[in-house]
Amino acid sequence: MGTLPEAKTSCEIPITKTLDETVRLCVSSNQQVAHPVVYKLVRVEGDGRLVPATDDEVMAVEDFLDDERSQPASLEEARISRGFLSDEISLKKPVGETTEGRENIEADAEKLNARLEFIEEMLQRVKQEERLRLSCGYPDRLSKFISMDEMILDKHDQEPYTNGNLKEENPVQDSAVNARLINTDCVESKINEMLAMSTDDPITSSALLNDCTGYNPDISTTEGEICLDSLSIRELQETFKSTFGRTTSVKDKLWLKRRIAMGLTNSYDVPTTNFVIKGKTLISKKVERDGFHDAVGDTNEHYTDMSVRLQHCQVSSSKGLRKPRIEVEDSRNCEYHEVQTAGKRIRKPTKRYIEELSEVETRECSGRLGSSGKSCRHSHDPQRFQIGHLQGDFSSRKMIVTRNDSLGGSGVQVPYVSRVRRGRPRQNFMALMKYQPSGIAAEAVEEDFGMQISRQQGDIESFQTETLSQQIQQASGDKLEKQMVIDTSEQLKTVDMENADSSADDTSDENVATVPTANGGTRRKHHRAWTLSEVVKLVEGVSRYGAGRWSEIKRLAFASYSYRTSVDLKDKWRNLLRASFSQVHANKGVKTPRKHAAIPIPAPILIRVRELAEMHGQTNYYPSSSKLVGKRPSKNVHEIR
DNA sequence: GTTAGGG
DNA sequence: CCCTAAC
Numbered sequence: 001m002g003t004l005p006e007a008k009t010s011c012e013i014p015i016t017k018t019l020d021e022t023v024r025l026c027v028s029s030n031q032q033v034a035h036p037v038v039y040k041l042v043r044v045e046g047d048g049r050l051v052p053a054t055d056d057e058v059m060a061v062e063d064f065l066d067d068e069r070s071q072p073a074s075l076e077e078a079r080i081s082r083g084f085l086s087d088e089i090s091l092k093k094p095v096g097e098t099t100e101g102r103e104n105i106e107a108d109a110e111k112l113n114a115r116l117e118f119i120e121e122m123l124q125r126v127k128q129e130e131r132l133r134l135s136c137g138y139p140d141r142l143s144k145f146i147s148m149d150e151m152i153l154d155k156h157d158q159e160p161y162t163n164g165n166l167k168e169e170n171p172v173q174d175s176a177v178n179a180r181l182i183n184t185d186c187v188e189s190k191i192n193e194m195l196a197m198s199t200d201d202p203i204t205s206s207a208l209l210n211d212c213t214g215y216n217p218d219i220s221t222t223e224g225e226i227c228l229d230s231l232s233i234r235e236l237q238e239t240f241k242s243t244f245g246r247t248t249s250v251k252d253k254l255w256l257k258r259r260i261a262m263g264l265t266n267s268y269d270v271p272t273t274n275f276v277i278k279g280k281t282l283i284s285k286k287v288e289r290d291g292f293h294d295a296v297g298d299t300n301e302h303y304t305d306m307s308v309r310l311q312h313c314q315v316s317s318s319k320g321l322r323k324p325r326i327e328v329e330d331s332r333n334c335e336y337h338e339v340q341t342a343g344k345r346i347r348k349p350t351k352r353y354i355e356e357l358s359e360v361e362t363r364e365c366s367g368r369l370g371s372s373g374k375s376c377r378h379s380h381d382p383q384r385f386q387i388g389h390l391q392g393d394f395s396s397r398k399m400i401v402t403r404n405d406s407l408g409g410s411g412v413q414v415p416y417v418s419r420v421r422r423g424r425p426r427q428n429f430m431a432l433m434k435y436q437p438s439g440i441a442a443e444a445v446e447e448d449f450g451m452q453i454s455r456q457q458g459d460i461e462s463f464q465t466e467t468l469s470q471q472i473q474q475a476s477g478d479k480l481e482k483q484m485v486i487d488t489s490e491q492l493k494t495v496d497m498e499n500a501d502s503s504a505d506d507t508s509d510e511n512v513a514t515v516p517t518a519n520g521g522t523r524r525k526h527h528r529a530w531t532l533s534e535v536v537k538l539v540e541g542v543s544r545y546g547a548g549r550w551s552e553i554k555r556l557a558f559a560s561y562s563y564r565t566s567v568d569l570k571d572k573w574r575n576l577l578r579a580s581f582s583q584v585h586a587n588k589g590v591k592t593p594r595k596h597a598a599i600p601i602p603a604p605i606l607i608r609v610r611e612l613a614e615m616h617g618q619t620n621y622y623p624s625s626s627k628l629v630g631k632r633p634s635k636n637v638h639e640i641r
Numbered sequence: 642g643t644t645a646g647g648g
Numbered sequence: 649c650c651c652t653a654a655c
Contacts, residue, residue, distance in 0.1 A: 551643055
């Protein structure tokens with residue numbers, strides 16, 4: 001981290017024109033809707049120069065910027081902000097007054113910049129810690145999250161923290177002033193925040209500062225190891241350059257270390273603050289103290305706030321998965337609970353997500369993953385808030401590359417999986433088959449692979465199977481949720497791989513091709529031959545629920561045949577009727593009344609179909625007059641069950 | 642959203 | 649299997 005003199009220096013350096021403009025923009029935009037074009041990211045060099053921000057830097061702060069643009073800051077954040085911003089800068093000053101001395105504004109802007117830099121750094125820590133916190137459900141550690149007081153005392157036992165008990169210490173936080181990104185929008189937001197803020201109940205800025213910058217550089221360096229902690233920012237930048245082949249002007253030590261560590265280890269499984277690298281392995285050192293408590297301490301104020309949002313996300317997105325916890329006041333416990341279950345609770349990726357994900361990830365995978373600090377956003381936008389990372393140095397869990405699910409505002413984190421299924425929509429139900437009794441799973445898989453496997457099974461499907469299918473279907477909701485819970489990454493990937501396979505099977509050996517017809521439409525996109533078991537199930541379903549109740553049959557008897565729609569059932573039944581009656585008329589003993597029948601329908605089945613048809617009054621399906629005459633008299637065909 | 646029916 | 653009108 002930068003030193004205090006540096007910070008002071010940077011605050012006193014002459015203001016460039018750019019900064020002046022920035023300040024003016026900032027000030028003026030306070031009273032009007034700032035034009036987005038006005039905002040630009042610049043970096044304050046150590047000598048006070050402003051240089052355009054690099055992509056790295058933009059990435060480094062974009063989360064923060066998002067925060068700033070989001071909804072009104074929560075109390076916690078306000079307190080944090082105040083901790084950074086309140087002591088030096090006269091924020092009571094009406095921001096809109098540009099008549100104030102330019103020097104004053106500039107100086108204030110400098111200070112704001114310093115604060116913003118510091119905030120940004122802290123955000124980095126927040127992100128890291130958040131990820132850490134959510135990645136591993138270690139109650140012994142997580143318990144530290146429960147009480148902020150406890151956390152503070154843990155880290156700063158000499159600085160008992162109580163609300164309203166502010167210790168205005170010297171502005172050590174200026175030590176955080178280094179190269180940072182500033183954004184006029186941020187400045188404006190901060191000013192607004194501070195103006196809106198009262199001065200009571202602040203948090204000790206020095207405490208926060210200590211947490212943020214209380215970085216222990218005295219981690220021993222072993223020969224042959226790269227102890228990033230012992231490197232200066234410049235050295236870290238050099239290391240970064242040598243690691244990634246490009247320079248970076250980011251002076252966030254933590255960020256640099258993380259990036260370097262990830263680059264060197266070719267892994268994202270990098271502890272938050274331990275950056276001793278040996279060979280290609282990241283060596284964890286002093287995890288408890290440096291990796292955890294530091295981050296905990298400096299972000300303690302965020303946790304309550306974040307947990308609130310977290311549970312909000314959960315409530316709004318998980319539906320039946322968990323009971324809504326509305327009360328914010330209990331957020332600590334909630335948070336604890338969240339953390340406890342974060343490792344287990346993985347939302348099943350939605351189909352839409354999966355599809356979108358593969359596109360997004362393939363597009364921005366490298367850049368995105370390169371910055372781990374970015375991957376854990378501390379955002380006020382619930383849609384962008386990540387529930388957690390299943391990653392961490394405390395966890396043996398494999399890392400799951402995740403993304404924010406911005407669809408539907410669920411804001412949940414879902415594992416990275418490959419794109420599956422482009423064909424006909426498949427219900428997620430199939431994924432559950434893994435967790436059913438083996439027989440069911442086998443059944444499901446077999447049915448999913450329909451044509452390849454046991455097409456020639458001549459016997460009729462057992463009623464037991466159907467019953468089990470119904471059970472599965474009836475419990476599908478719970479099962480889905482359970483699956484979300486118990487899914488590990490491997491399981492999910494396996495499931496999705498399986499789904500991908502099945503989807504491939506959907507279309508592999510049968511005609512997938514969309515046949516564009518002359519009049520513009522496409523037809524016959526998919527064809528999946530009816531297996532005998534399907535036919536049997538259909539017949540059974542009709543016998544139970546009645547012909548015409550296709551959706552019901554579909555739901556209850558064809559729950560596991562996701563590719564069969566109710567319309568398919570209807571069509572098939574129609575064909576079966578025709579077949580059965582044609583058989584009756586043509587040749588009673590012959591198995592295949594239709595020449596093109598892909599699957600010879602056994603005579604018993606056809607007989608059964610005919611019985612049902614007669615039972616239901618569907619007796620008009622004669623081969624010659626099926627279309628012309630064959631109409632169902634009415635829907636008095638129900639209730640044979 | 643489901644069903645029936647034509648193509 | 650697709651499409652669509654009708655419900």
